[in-house]
Amino acid sequence: MTNLNAKASIGILGAGTMGSGIAQVAASAGHPTILFDSNPAMLEKSKTELNKTLSRLLEKSKITKEESDTIIQNIRYANSMSEMGSCKLIVEAILEDLSVKQQVVKELEEIVGDECILASNTSSLSITSIAGAARIPSRIIGLHFFNPAPLMPLVEIIPGLATNPDLLPEVKRLMLDWKKSPVFVKDTPGFIVNRVARPYYGESIRIYEERWNDLPEGPTGFATIDWAMKEFGGFRMGPFELMDMIGNDINFTVTETVWKQFFHDPKFKPSLTQKRLVEAKRFGKKSGQGYYNYIQEDKFPEPFRNEHLGKKIKDRVLAMLINEAVDAVYLNVASCEDIDLAMTKGVNYPKGLLKWCDEWGASNVLAVLEDLHREYSEERYRPSVLLRRMAKEKSLFYQ
Secondary structure: OOOOOOOOOEEEEOOOHHHHHHHHHHHHOOOOEEEEOOOHHHHHHHHHHHHHHHHHHHHOOOOOHHHHHHHHHHEEEEOOHHHHOOOOEEEEOOOOOHHHHHHHHHHHHOOOOOOOEEEEOOOOOOHHHHHOOOOOHHHEEEEEEOOOOOOOOEEEEEEOOOOOOOHHHHHHHHHHHOOOEEEEOOOOOOOOHHHHOHHHHHHHHHHHHOOHHHOOOHHHHHHHHHHHHHHOOOOOOOHHHHHHHHOHHHHHHHHHHHHHHOOOOHHHOOOHHHHHHHHOOOOEHHHOEOOOEOOOOOOOOOOOOOHHHHHHHHHHHHHHHHHHHHHHHHOOOOOHHHHHHHHHHHOOOOOOHHHHHHHHOHHHHHHHHHHHHHHHOOHHHOOOHHHHHHHHHOOOOOO
């Protein structure tokens, strides 16, 4: 088995934001790092952006001049994929397209040795499916970093059906060496974060679409829901400002992908409201307009600060989030500890959702969901079997 020590060469395929960020992380940990992209302009841009980033870190005394020079020296910008032949681990961070990723796996296996680990940074595609194209599927694994990779601590480690289990402790140790917070997750749609977080967006949009409980129309309605989740839930960003920051095109695509992969489960149903924004190219901050207008100075309207309304909004969205986290435990997606760690480290939730369930009480969460289920008669609001059991037994996730 490959020994991923500090001297091991690391390959990164794709010089976009994610690939460049992962290369910076590997180089910062002392690894000789090879960054390849089929587009030379992307490599040049990556080099320029890295120099800017390191200059800013130097100015803020976050790193020393020696550390900056070492990171730069550790990264080699490759003109050909064949230059990755000596790598012990290669992380691909390319287009979210299964056929493209499978083709890359085939090409890499013609170049690297049999001991080289091939990892995918996919956020929504099956690792098992990617490995289906491999000559040695046992070496394929998922390493899902979060953007920006140098700053976000979470890494989801996803073994496929054929992944050699001996790789897991080795890859986890490497991620810890890279000062990351690794979690293990089953190869299921959305993994932990992109699965469990879906209601934060979807249920918030649903509340807005309903003109629910005298919720104002337009941007004031978005601002009111954002205010409710920050004021009463303690979230750093509201769902609509967060979707605008992520990009509505990206957020919608992830939702649609998870929904399709779960065979159109209504829990993950995408929103027409967001689809229309994407069709209008209102992607959010990067396009200048999304749920909010970022071109005008007064882009964020004042919310309707009604405490009763705000708490009802928070309870509804939070109950849906907790239910999804509980269901992930029930279906063995990941451990309780890893699910809570993923949500706090990956999307900066104020606390783990399972810990939150213990504090609020499973019976109280269940009551909110059962009220919704009775009112709407939709499977979208079905409580997890585990949540029902915990409410009945008055049990906790953490003793």
